[in-house]
Amino acid sequence: MLAITLPDGSVRQFDGPVTGTTIAASIGPGLAKAALAMEVDGLARDLSQVIDADAAVRFITRRDPEALGMIRHDVAHVLAEAVQALYPGTQVTIGPAIENGFYYDFARNEPFTPADFPAIEAKMREIIARNEPFVREEWPRHEAIAFFRERGERYKAELIQDLPAGVPISIYRQGEWLDLCRGPHMRGTGDVGSAFKLTRVAGAYWRGDHRNAMLSRIYGTAWRDQKELDAYQLQVEEAEKRDHRKIGLHTGLFHLQDEAVGSVFWHPKGWKLYRTVEDYMRRRLDASGYAEVKTPQLVDRRLWEASGHWEKYREHMFLARVEDEAEHERVMALKPMNCPCHVQIFNQGIRSYRDLPMRMAEFGACHRYEPSGALHGIMRVRAFTQDDAHIFCTEAQIADETVAFVDLLSSIYRDLGFDSFVVKFSDRPASRAGSDAVWDQAEGALKEACAAARVGYEMNPGEGAFYGPKLEFVLRDAIGRDWQCGTLQVDFVLPERLDALYTAEDGSRRRPVMLHRAILGSFERFLGILIEQYAGRFPLWLAPVPVVVATITEEAAAYALEVVAALRAAGIAANADVRNEKINRKVVDHIEQRIPVLAVIGKREAEERKLVLRRLPGREQETLPLAEAIALLAAEATPPDLRRPA
């Protein structure tokens, strides 16, 4: 006898080992039809799996959250079978479910192109229509390896070989085709349904290592039903409209061009936005005990050699070779970061423990020769400005400084419209400076500080900087891509390399710890994300043109110019639109230009000295006396930090 406990607490007895299929059937025909897989004592399993001991069982149906992952995983198998059927000689590798879909990596001499999709999708629908059951088998390891080797599947053979000993080698069959897979799967290929679509092809390195062969990856999306797929595609289209590259160009914020790849040409409106954010940041830093500095752009290679950057990042630095009068060549580098220069300022004179913590900030313009494939709009560029600062402090001060930093960062993100963000903790990378003991200390200090600041984080193993562990504050763009913006890095190495010292209370000379920290990260990246966050329609305090005053008739033009002057006097960078166009046209134009507030005036308003305010792209309007309207707009155009009582 064995007892199966169901989620509602009820218990069913069975004479002997049973499959999920049998249990589901015993509960009812509806469930028997709906159950795709099950969870046995909390672990996902095939429905066909035999249960031979008392267990808690929960059935997974199409409605359950796990179903999406299963559909995507199963459709990846279907894709692999279809591809091997159509393109003999193609080797399979791995094909996981991912956010919104799935992919499968294939090894094939000739890469796929989107033109191949219709044929592949048609073949996939055939396989799904056949509804072949997924059948799980466990094979002895050597047999599995021999089998895949014989079929020329060297990647699969390698995968099996590298599976840890003791892990069962499970094989899933779907009709004639089979694949190594951990499972679980749904009942058969028919459960995949028809709400899937291949989306793109891409190259991807085998096992994510650039020294390995490049495989051909096919991405797809898959959903429970057509409605979900349609909704997803609509969402993707909407997200694409928020793309900062499109909005930036369209609303005249900036442009990029071939003669300065990776550098931004900021136009007047974009630069206004930039300066608004910079001014805001400067006020926040001033109020938080930071002292701003400015350091050289071109610095002799000696300093980069001393800091260790030369050895590790020379390839990614812009160099300038100059000859002095004696024809000695000097190699200078455009600074790729600010920290070594900040240490030079710290090292001037003799520092006391009384000077610590010393918070040294710079809006530091940096250049890095980023690999061409990494460039992305203004989010990943070769010339950028960091809101950088280095806090020179004692080990004992790390926790307090981290707490203060996280508070400041949270407040700033909130002001700028980001209520939530992800924190990642990146610990020691394989290639690093400093001893393990120093790393233990640095990672420990940062973890303690996180606890003190009550910051939850996810681990990002091996992703720390070469000189120390880091916290990354990650924001997401419109298309769902994650970007590291803020960062806090603990560094015991650079003070050592650049010989930073202070005199302690007991008169001894000690090394300060350096905390490298940034909140926006780079202005370029952050503004790119900000544009996507607001779809180019900023709150009044950020908008380069917060208000446009549009006339209905030329008779109102004089009043319009007067209103604009009054708005500007109140600190609102308003523009007038007195073009000889219909008001309908003006409304459309300013919606497209992402102007947040349109003030419409005609003869009536001019006579009554009023303003009609319309929040674009909305349709509602309110009519206010001029002074009242200006006061309202001025309040809204005030940066949030200046709105708060001091």
Place this chain on the structure above:
RNA sequence: GCCGACGUAGCUCAGCGGUAGAGCAACUGAUUCGUAAUCAGUAGGUCCCCGGUUCAAUCCCGGGCGUCGGCACCA
């Protein structure tokens, strides 16, 4: 950097082995019109660059540059 796709007017895009087209924008004129595109006209292009094939290349081929999507990288 690697794999793939793409590069035509300011923007969005169509097109073709016989030296290019639309819509919007620009400019000119008319219209002064109360909340989601007024009408008419004019002008605008080394078809990314360099080679090659061809009687002839924007189109085909090779190389380069750039952009886009991934991968790798991200001090």
